[in-house]
Amino acid sequence: MFDYPWFLLALPLALLPLLRTPIQSLPHPFLQLLPADPLGTLLDRILRVAAVAGIVALVLGLADLSRGERVVERVGTGAEIVILLDRSRSMDQGFGRTTGSEQLLMTQGESKNGAARRVLTEFVASRPNDAIGLLNFSTRPIHVLPLTNRHEVVQAAIEAAGLGRGLAETDIGLAMIDGLRYFDDRPYTGSRVLVLVSDGGAQLDEVTQVKITEAARKHRVSLYWIYLRGRGSPGLKAETGGGDGQRDAVPEYFLDRFFSELGVPYRAYEAEDPQQLKAAISDIDRLQRLPTRTPEVIPKQSLASITFGLALLLLLPVVIVSALQVTRWSRSAAH
């Protein structure tokens, strides 16, 4: 509480203004004759009380009053969401279930990319309190936006992800590492969400796995994988038999299993059409809307500036009155 508690010994000095004010007096032979001056009397009281409080504040300031270290439960209101959006060429194609006639007519429904962008736009619009970062990835991760609260920029960035064609390769591992890096050096204020939107899985080497695991645990990230299932792509649930080893050969299986063993909240959504995509996103929206309660340690804070500021303020009336004091009669000769 106090860094220099012995200064508190000076606390009785605060009683001085009650005994005497540091203002020279004007001797008068008979005060009783003076008319009552309630305003002056009130001012006198205020002056003395303020001076007492001012000296108390001064002493507390000298003793370096501080608010001790304490733990408060903080309710997070805004989450931090990093969206990893796959921009590989396969994303330009439609969803998995296309009818034969569509194939024949070469008419494609809405592309996976387009559907993802549309749904993400709605998602972003529905969460005005969150900080959102966007990272596109293909062969290499492309940092589009750091975590920001300026949602019009986020919307524009999501919109821009539809321009041009996707690239050939997909490196989810690098994208995950870079996406998790968005949380570096940020205070933990609310839940952290990493939304991976991709239409494929990937095999990750040992080093990448370790890096992802460490970063995800360190940043306490909730992971959501929205798997946009393309034509002919395998589902995440085991549809065909086979041992774990055999299934791990399929990147999607592998990634799903790796994520679920990561040690952080994880959920995968398989979306085969825009409706399922939308359902997945609204599910995330619902899950991450819960207020996050986190204990936070607030370090010791010195209140010196407050106490000294208060002392200045409280002693000001005395200074003003003493500046305007009169100690002589305006008509006086015989001095």
Place this chain on the structure above:
Amino acid sequence: MIFRRHVSLFASPDPRRIDIRASLRDPAEQWWVREYQQRAAIPVMVVLDVSSSMGFRGMQNRARTAANFVESAAWSANRRGDRFGLIGFDRRLREDCWLPVRQQRAALEGVIQHLRHDSARDAGHEGLAEVPAWLPREPGLLFLISDFHWPIAALKRFLEDSRPHHVVPVALWDRSEYSGWPDRGFAFAEDMESGERRLVWLRRGWNEQVEAAYAEREALIHETCQSFDLRPLFLRDGFSAESVSAYFHGIAA
């Protein structure tokens, strides 16, 4: 006994004092009687308040005004052959401001110097109650010099107790103490006797308010004295023989 004038026997029917020579000289053949004036020294006393408030310095130095008054009263008493005495008081009788009723001037100078040069002063007025016991028995003229900044009841009691004497209450006031407040600012007025301090916020109208309070006080003193057939003398601008003379002429009128 000093001869004063002749009066007719009818005006003063005392045949023992018939002046034969004056009667014979009178062509109208009236009887004249000699009238004598009694040569009596009446005591003149000053009862002087020497409390702290009497050390007030405003436009006038109140202690000096009081000393001047005492000196002047003593001088004129001496000239007329009257006896003069001085009794000082604050919370008790003050022996250092004490002159027994005598006709000698020897000790007077010293006491007046003592009064003039601000001596150590004490608060209070309670000594006034003891004064009557020390007054001479024969009736005389008594000046009560004070600022009367103490309860009126004490004045009333003193006037009752000093009955045979003709008392002239002399109030020493100063224009500073009631109309000399600066126009604005703050003043910690400190009572010279009780030491009480009061913050006064000086603003327009304050002087008028104080003047009104003093006028009320003056009226009260007047009223109290009047009930004893006395008239107080207010000296606001220091001592001047003229204002004292004017006072006595006012009484004669």
